[in-house]
Amino acid sequence: VTAPALDPLVVARAYERSGAARWSLDPADFERALAASVAHASIGRVEPLDAARHVAGLHLDDLALAVACAAGLDRAWEHFVREYRPALYRAADAIDPTGGARELADALYADLYGLASREGERRSLFRHFHGRSRLTTWLRAVLAQRYVDVVRGRRRFDPLPDEEAASALKARPAATADESRFAALIRNVLAAALAALAPRDRLRVSMYYAHNLTLAEIGRLFGDHEATVSRQLSRIRQTLRASMVQRLRDEHGLNESAIDECFRAAMRDSGTLDLAELVGPLPAGKIGAPNRSS
């Protein structure tokens, strides 16, 4: 749907509420930012957006600051540097205590200022901020995105395992044919069981096992206490186990002893799973029906 037009009265009230006047922000710039926010929120919507309601729910003071900074207003920049830049550095240090994210924070700061120009116009990263979250939260999200992309780029150039490591891998005792088959089977049913979880539970599993977040960090993300997160993870594991047992029994026709053997195979050699791949969308036919064992 197309973005609805903004009522001038709504814009005027929003301008007043935002405190944009203290940055000497041009009301026209602020109105354009509001319109951009409404348009951005309208993307993908089936029903028309209630523009007045959307504007009322925005962090208008942060939006005004971002627009003023994007416009290069000195007072706004002074305020941003004083109040937000330290928070940005703290976030960078928290992401990478070795200081690796500091450079990213500096680069981000430059992009916020808008060093890059297109057709002589300074384009600030602030124009992507639409006021739906707090400015600090948005800055952290931008920093996290950049950090992940940089880390991914670096790891692509990580050296392959050397000869010793390769020989160590080869030294692992060879599994029997049955063990290998059971291990493959259990991984397949695990993938199916993961895919059947509710999205939030899959996200919890991923955050804990694939991304090594602590219980407290996951609790912070979902607004739960870490003890609650621990109970949720325990429940999810039980759900996975029940789902896996059922699939092994119903879909693969295993009896109880064969099912036990599958789980024992997982205990002996769980291999290396790419959980990120397992919790992701499953290509059709990925879980093929293996040979019946009973």
Place this chain on the structure above:
Amino acid sequence: VAKEREHDRSVERLLKATPRSALPGFPSPACLDAGAMASWVEAALGPDEAIRIEAHLAECPRCQAVLAAFVRAEPPAASAAPVWKRWAAVFLPIAAATATVAIWIAWPQRRPPVASVAIVAEAPSVPGPRPQPAPVPASPPVPLVVPPPPARQAPPVSAQAAAKPAVVGESPLAEMRLATPAGVAGAAGATEPIVVFDSPAASGSAGGASAASAGGGRGGGARPTALREAATLKSSVTRWRILATRDLERSTDDGRTWERVAIDPPASVTNGVAPSALVCWLVGRAGVVLVTNDAGHFTRLGFPETVDLSAVHATDALNATVTTADGRTFATGDGGKTWTEKGLLTPSENGLRPTKP
């Protein structure tokens, strides 16, 4: 059940087998922008949009990696502790202080060591008839703060701060605050007075303030019947104060200037009372009882026990009642030549409110 637990362990082992170096994958057009992720984290989205974003997060390795980095980027100080934990941090010390006060009140017969807590008491030197001892209210409006008995550990400073001091003693006009000697000496300096008391105004009948014991015992002070010293009363009010250094000072100009009064031989005094401008009784540790008749030269009196004394109540230079740290009282009617043990004070005698309804 055992088998299920074993299977659960297998599941966990499988999940833990995720390689730590798994690459997060490349961003796709469907990946969340920073604004969407920040809005989702702040729960600022509508339900449909939130479900859509959550579904993407559940299956997109790259956005999961960004989300994990985002969570780690939150400085620890900004993390929100559970509500109960935040409130517990506030209320637990208060509850502990309240419980401590309640326990102390439950031992009204105990007397605290004078050295542990002293009271700064200053009464206005209002000329006129001295107010009669106030009757003990059945239910005072504020809880009474009583320091710990000798065998107990002194309360934490926070507990003292949380406890609201109350008027103790016979003079309802006296304003008192609690302070440990160490705290006074450390925080406010050694010259900070720990006890201040006035002689009655010289309008014939004795007035003025009384000092009270830290244990909330019977407050010292002059009785309106102090007629024996009436002839010696001067027109001025003598104000006394005991410093944290245990030095004694006197002022005859309403506290504008102070002069030190030597105690010879030196003694550690902790409380006193001035029934008249010239008479002053002092008590201290190890049975120290001193009295002066000329507002200058103190005489050490004999006391039957070497027990810490916490309060003194006197009507003149001859009649005084001393309260020990363990709550007993000794009275003299001959200027300290002989003492008679009166036993433990009752709550009504020592000015404490009844501890149990």
